[in-house]
Amino acid sequence: MPGTNLTREEAQERARLLTVDAYEIDLDLSGAQEGGTYRSVTVVRFDSAEAGAETFIDLVAPAVHEVELNGRALDVAAVFRDSRITLPHLQAGANELKVVADCAYTNTGEGLHRFVDPVDEQAYLYTQFEVPDARRVFASFEQPDLKATFRFTVKAPSGWTVISNSPTPEPKDDVWSFEPTPRVSSYITALIVGPYHSVHSSYEKDGRTVPLGIYCRPSLAEYLDADAIFDVTRMGFDWFEEKFDYAYPFAKYDQLFVPEFNAGAMENAGAVTIRDQYVFRSKVTDAAYETRAETILHELAHMWFGDLVTMEWWNDLWLNESFATYTSVACLAYAEGSGWPHAWTSFTNMKTWAYRQDQLPSTHPIMADIRDLDDVLVNFDGITYGKGASVLKQLVAYVGMDEFFKGVQAYFKAHAFGNTRLTDLLGALEETSGRDLKSWSKAWLETAGINVLRPEIETDGNGRVTSFTVLQEAPALPAGAKGESTLRPHRIAIGCYDLDADGKLVRTDRIELDIDGERTTVPFPAGRARPAVILLNDDDLSYAKVRLDEQSLRVVIEHLGDFTESLPRALCWTSAWDMTRDGELATRDYLALVLSGIGKESDIGVVQSLHRQVKMALDQYATPQWREAGLTQWTDATLAHLRAAEPGSDHQLAWARAFAATARTPQQLDLLRALLDGTEAVEGLTVDTELRWALVQRLAATGLIEEEEIDAEYARDRTAAGERHAASARAARPTEEAKAEAWASVVESDKLPNSLQEAVIAGFVQTDQRELLAPYAEKFFASVKDVWDSRSHEMAQQVAIGLYPALQVSQETLDATDAWLASAEPGAALRRLISESRSGVERALRARTADEAAATA
Numbered sequence: 125m126p127g128t129n130l131t132r133e134e135a136q137e138r139a140r141l142l143t144v145d146a147y148e149i150d151l152d153l154s155g156a157q158e159g160g161t162y163r164s165v166t167v168v169r170f171d172s173a174e175a176g177a178e179t180f181i182d183l184v185a186p187a188v189h190e191v192e193l194n195g196r197a198l199d200v201a202a203v204f205r206d207s208r209i210t211l212p213h214l215q216a217g218a219n220e221l222k223v224v225a226d227c228a229y230t231n232t233g234e235g236l237h238r239f240v241d242p243v244d245e246q247a248y249l250y251t252q253f254e255v256p257d258a259r260r261v262f263a264s265f266e267q268p269d270l271k272a273t274f275r276f277t278v279k280a281p282s283g284w285t286v287i288s289n290s291p292t293p294e295p296k297d298d299v300w301s302f303e304p305t306p307r308v309s310s311y312i313t314a315l316i317v318g319p320y321h322s323v324h325s326s327y328e329k330d331g332r333t334v335p336l337g338i339y340c341r342p343s344l345a346e347y348l349d350a351d352a353i354f355d356v357t358r359m360g361f362d363w364f365e366e367k368f369d370y371a372y373p374f375a376k377y378d379q380l381f382v383p384e385f386n387a388g389a390m391e392n393a394g395a396v397t398i399r400d401q402y403v404f405r406s407k408v409t410d411a412a413y414e415t416r417a418e419t420i421l422h423e424l425a426h427m428w429f430g431d432l433v434t435m436e437w438w439n440d441l442w443l444n445e446s447f448a449t450y451t452s453v454a455c456l457a458y459a460e461g462s463g464w465p466h467a468w469t470s471f472t473n474m475k476t477w478a479y480r481q482d483q484l485p486s487t488h489p490i491m492a493d494i495r496d497l498d499d500v501l502v503n504f505d506g507i508t509y510g511k512g513a514s515v516l517k518q519l520v521a522y523v524g525m526d527e528f529f530k531g532v533q534a535y536f537k538a539h540a541f542g543n544t545r546l547t548d549l550l551g552a553l554e555e556t557s558g559r560d561l562k563s564w565s566k567a568w569l570e571t572a573g574i575n576v577l578r579p580e581i582e583t584d585g586n587g588r589v590t591s592f593t594v595l596q597e598a599p600a601l602p603a604g605a606k607g608e609s610t611l612r613p614h615r616i617a618i619g620c621y622d623l624d625a626d627g628k629l630v631r632t633d634r635i636e637l638d639i640d641g642e643r644t645t646v647p648f649p650a651g652r653a654r655p656a657v658i659l660l661n662d663d664d665l666s667y668a669k670v671r672l673d674e675q676s677l678r679v680v681i682e683h684l685g686d687f688t689e690s691l692p693r694a695l696c697w698t699s700a701w702d703m704t705r706d707g708e709l710a711t712r713d714y715l716a717l718v719l720s721g722i723g724k725e726s727d728i729g730v731v732q733s734l735h736r737q738v739k740m741a742l743d744q745y746a747t748p749q750w751r752e753a754g755l756t757q758w759t760d761a762t763l764a765h766l767r768a769a770e771p772g773s774d775h776q777l778a779w780a781r782a783f784a785a786t787a788r789t790p791q792q793l794d795l796l797r798a799l800l801d802g803t804e805a806v807e808g809l810t811v812d813t814e815l816r817w818a819l820v821q822r823l824a825a826t827g828l829i830e831e832e833e834i835d836a837e838y839a840r841d842r843t844a845a846g847e848r849h850a851a852s853a854r855a856a857r858p859t860e861e862a863k864a865e866a867w868a869s870v871v872e873s874d875k876l877p878n879s880l881q882e883a884v885i886a887g888f889v890q891t892d893q894r895e896l897l898a899p900y901a902e903k904f905f906a907s908v909k910d911v912w913d914s915r916s917h918e919m920a921q922q923v924a925i926g927l928y929p930a931l932q933v934s935q936e937t938l939d940a941t942d943a944w945l946a947s948a949e950p951g952a953a954l955r956r957l958i959s960e961s962r963s964g965v966e967r968a969l970r971a972r973t974a975d976e977a978a979a980t981a
Contacts, residue, residue: 127206128184130256131496132437135267138179141214142265144170144272146304149262152279153317154298157247159238161186161226166263168221168272175216180208182259182266183225184235190224209263223263231877232916233386235260236315239877241383242842243343248318250382250397252390255438256497258310266310269436269543273304274313287316287339289393291376305393306374307541309434314392316380323350327361332371334361337378343843344381344403353379355461356417360424363459364451369533373432373540379420383844384879386918387504388419391426391448398423405845406814409774411729414456414464421452428536436543438500442490442569443549445504446512450520453513466727471513472664472694473733478510479574479669479702484963485604486956487572490515491546498953501917514667515568521615521636521665522564523557530556567612573601575612576669577639577660579676589654592646594618594639596668604959614639618646619662619692620655629657629679629687636665659692670699681717685724694730701737704745707970710978711746714738715754719761728774735762735782743891744933744964745971750979759786763795771808780809784818788826788892796823813841817849825856825890848883855887858896863888867900870923871907878918885926894931901929901937905944912954924954928961933968941965 150165164185172179184207191198191209203210209223229238229249234257239248251261258264278286278300286292286300289308293301305313320339327334336357338350357379365371374394385399402416429451430444456467464470481487486502490512494500520528531553539548546569550561576597582590594616598609620633632655635646657676661668672680680696687693700717703709709717718738725731742754762783769776787796798804799811800819811819820837823829831854838850855866866888870881889897904927912920929937941962945955 127208128182128256129496129498130182130266132439132494135269135437138265138267139269141173141177141179142170142270143173144168144265144270146273146275147262147264147310148275148277150277151261151315153249154279154281156229156238156249156284156317157281159229159247161228162236164223164225164227164262166221166223166225168223168263168265170219170221170265170272171217172214172219173216174214177214178210178212179214180210181221181223181263182207182256183209183223183263184257184260185225185227187226188223189226190222192222194219194221207259221263225263227261230260230916231384232919233384233878234916234918237382237384239383239844241341241343241844242847243341243844244319246319248320248341248383250316250380250385251314251392252386252397253311253313253392254390255311255500258313261315264310268309268311268434268438271307271309271434271541271543273307274310275304276300276302276313276315278302278315278317280317284318285320285322285339287314287320287337287378287380287395289313289374289395291335308393308431312391312393312431312434314390314395314397316382316395316397320380321345321348323348325350325354327358327372327377329361329365334372335376337376338381339378340381340400340403341383344400344405347403347405348381349404352413353416353420356420357424359459359461360421360452360455363455364425364428367451367529367532368428368536369529370428370432370536370540372427374427377424377427379423384877386878389423391423391430391444393427393431396423401845406812407777407810408814409728409732409778411470411732411774414467414470414729417464418452418456418467418470421455422448425451425455432541433536433539434543436545437494438497438503439492439494440544440546441492441494441500441503442508442512443544443546445508446490446516449509449513450516466690468664469690469694469727470729472691472698473729475510475514475664475667476698476701476733476737477506478514478667479506479698480705481506482511482572482574483602485602485959487601487605489570489572489607491569495952498951502921502953502956511667517664518568518615518666519553519561519564522613523553523559523561527557528553564613567610571610571612572605572607573598573609574667574669575614576671577614577616578671579618579658579660579673581654581658581673581675583654587654588651589648592648592658594644594646594660596639596642596644602963611641614661614666614668616660616666616668617662619657619659621657621659621687621692622655623679623683623686627683627686629683629692631662631689631692634662639666659695661695662692664691664695669702670695671703672696672699681720684717685721690727690730693725694727697730697734704737704741705967705971707974710975711741711971712750712754712975712978714741715758719757723765728778731775732778735778735785739782739786741971743931744968745975747972747976747979750975755786755788759783759788759792762786763792766806766809771806773808776806776809777815780806780815781818784815784822787822793823793826793828797828813846817841817846817853820853821849821856821887824853824887825858825892827858829853829857831857844879848879851880851883852887855884856890858890858893860896863896863900867903870927871903871911874915874919878922881919882922882926885922889926889931891931897929898932900927901932901940904929905940905948908944908958909948909950909954912950917953920954921957924957925961928958930961930964933965933972935969937965938962938969 148167152163188204289305290302321342325336381400389398425448429447456464535552578595580593618635621629704714766779834853
């Protein structure tokens with residue numbers, strides 16, 4: 125529907141014409157338990173700069189009953205079409221609009237999502253409005269720079285709770301009347317409605333008290349570790365209020381763990397929604413707790429970055445997401461009492477997402493060119509989050525942390541409850557740091573692509589360094605990408621590492637300097653012996669692909685696990701993975717490197733990242749002739765590490781999951797069955813609910829569990845999570861019938877809710893089932909555009925990405941994709957997603973060529 129795709133020009137014109145004052149929204153959700161539709165009444169007051177002007181307000185609704193503008197009833201049939209209500213003949217100055225509509229509950233995670241818990245058969249509702257989905261619940265001027273106050277009145281079923289941005293009032297006759305919010309954008313308003321379980325506390329400082337709440341479904345209440353969540357939250361309040369020098373700007377802070385959430389979390393002002401998989405039902409590793417803590421802090425940082433001060437238009441989305449990512453990781457790394465002082469190591473792992481995204485045909489500047497809503501909906505990517513946060517870390521190294529936060533403090537004070545552009549922030553940072561950031565901004569924020577840094581080292585006959593130069597390259601952007609590659613200024617540290625008497629790699633020197641241009645001379649001490657390892661971008665200050673010189677690479681291959689600190693290990697692991705993806709390191713050599721060093725890797729987050737990367741390399745980048753041998757070698761190693769790991773440790777659990785994901789021989793699969801049945805045990809390993817499902821998934825994918833056993837497992841775990849796992853297991857079975865059933869449920873029907881559709885797709889795509897899945901490549905190209913045109917964005921994107929034939933790594937897949945791109949005439953957003961998937965197949969072909977060359981060398 126073109127009317128749902130607001131363009132930047134339309135938004136600019138509407139912002140020029142209108143100043144929005146207040147919304148009053150009345151929702152009758154008393155029938156939520158039954159579903160269907162609900163009555164939505166919106167009254168919005170706004171000013172027009174011109175008499176007689178015409179504009180529109182956004183609304184996605186099955187039916188509109190009344191539209192009244194300034195007391196005058198408008199012909200609904202004439203003014204409501206294509207998700208817009210035309211507003212003709214505005215008055216100069218004050219206007220009042222009333223819209224009465226029937227809006228629909230969704231099962232897609234957009235708008236007002238409705239979920240029925242199979243445990244208690246109660247309905248649970250929550251809203252998700254970013255980017256443009258407040259209009260699914262009430263009539264709104266759906267753009268971030270038309271801020272207003274919002275007053276919600278909600279009628280709910282008796283005994284339910286209603287939570288919104290403002291403090292929760294006492295209901296009267298099951299009607300909840302909230303006080304107006306401060307001036308905020310429509311996309312961060314929220315309603316969460318249902319018989320939720322809650323725990324309450326407070327944050328107290330300088331005589332202020334901020335009420336804190338944590339909510340989840342009653343069926344998850346026994347697993348809710350509220351004290352740990354409150355501890356992280358209070359740590360964030362302390363650190364952010366000090367660094368931002370601006371008190372938390374809203375009246376209370378609730379965190380609501382909600383079902384079937386499409387993202388990790390959402391920064392609704394004072395009412396953050398978080399995916400309820402973060403309420404851990406089974407044992408998880410510390411990496412999962414760290415990820416949850418980072419998510420909690422990310423959303424809390426948004427209360428300032430994004431909610432208090434909001435970008436004017438979505439091209440500055442990075443002002444929200446990059447800042448929230450950088451400051452959340454910085455808080456974990458530096459805040460007193462943090463349990464994750466190694467957070468920058470985990471951040472280095474996360475940057476692989478950005479490196480991948482920045483080498484796709486869709487690469488774009490951090491400050492992206494967002495022409496319309498379709499553009500931004502596919503722009504919540506590794507560049508906006510990972511690269512943007514990396515560049516902020518670079519900026520902090522460039523101007524200094526104190527000066528950086530002084531600029532941020534001035535920015536908040538100047539623009540509280542307003543909207544900003546990039547220039548507003550840069551101006552504040554220039555004033556406090558004394559740095560000219562215009563050229564820095566142009567190089568880092570307004571250009572696409574990634575640089576490569578390499579050391580060039582010369583030594584004399586005695587092994588002393590005679591010259592040391594950092595070479596910077598700007599590889600050409602991928603075919604189809606817009607713009608040109610560019611060399612950038614980098615503030616980096618160079619680490620010098622030597623082996624000590626115990627065989628450990630320790631840093632003996634650190635050099636910090638600015639890199640600019642193609643060649644930068646490093647002021648290395650004259651007459652100094654060459655270190656065993658020279659590591660560019662040590663401490664991960666900048667954003668770049670880093671390569672090791674030949675001697676350093678030899679030492680790292682032998683001693684990667686011997687670095688005494690986790691961050692340089694992570695940087696070397698990242699470099700090795702990037703070389704594998706680029707075809708500079710063969711998959712079989714990457715596997716050998718991982719197997720030689722992973723046993724010494726203490727950081728559990730790094731271990732789990734390596735598990736995922738090795739499996740992907742073997743599945744996608746290995747030559748077909750060697751793939752099974754490589755997978756066997758890897759699987760044997762996972763089992764050996766599982767048996768050798770400390771009983772009950774995080775490493776033991778991680779290796780158990782890795783083994784379950786790849787077990788393949790009859791003996792290995794028999795072990796999975798025995799662990800599931802309880803006829804065999806590994807000391808210290810508890811086969812709890814989630815691990816049971818991991819075993820079931822693999823046994824189903826290998827044809828050793830039939831549908832009846834999956835049903836029996838679901839009967840043991842008749843929960844929402846169990847339903848998802850069972851759906852994945854059914855779709856994973858290696859039969860034509862199972863695949864046809866799964867395909868039909870996702871592609872030929874639109875009845876599945878978002879979480880079940882995602883689960884079916886995950887089960888359908890099994891890397892050991894390439895031949896079985898091959899016929900679905902043609903079916904994908906025949907159906908994806910129809911799915912895209914007929915489904916909501918979230919549901920269509922799941923299909924477009926998840927069912928693309930990425931496992932069919934061949935020239936035929938590239939040709940079929942090119943033919944579809946040429947003939948199907950997809951819109952920009954769908955074209956981008958398919959082009960990105962095509963790029964993955966192209967990269968896999970190049971990596972396979974490198975692996976084949978290594979086999980014959």
